[in-house]
Amino acid sequence: MWLLRGLGASLLWIVAGLLGLVGALLCVTIILLPVGIPLIMLAKRVFGYSMVVLVPGKVRHPAKTAKKSMRDRFKSVVG
Numbered sequence: 001m002w003l004l005r006g007l008g009a010s011l012l013w014i015v016a017g018l019l020g021l022v023g024a025l026l027c028v029t030i031i032l033l034p035v036g037i038p039l040i041m042l043a044k045r046v047f048g049y050s051m052v053v054l055v056p057g058k059v060r061h062p063a064k065t066a067k068k069s070m071r072d073r074f075k076s077v078v079g
Contacts, residue, residue, distance in 0.1 A: 005053055012050035019043035
């Protein structure tokens with residue numbers, strides 16, 4: 001599972017890099033600037049999503065995980 005997530009994240013990272021490169025090339029030409037800027041913004045989102053895919057949920061939301069863990073532990077002690 002970890003290998004599959006890593007492969008998916010690396011593919012998303014490559015796609016984001018290519019989108020950013022194409023967006024930067026489009027921004028060089030003044031006429032295609034309105035197309036290049038949204039492509040660069042999309043590349044930024046895809047970079048972020050690739051990190052979401054790569055990093056496990058416990059690392060992304062440590063407070064939420066700790067809260068759930070403490071609640072479960074409290075329930076096991078009390079009842």
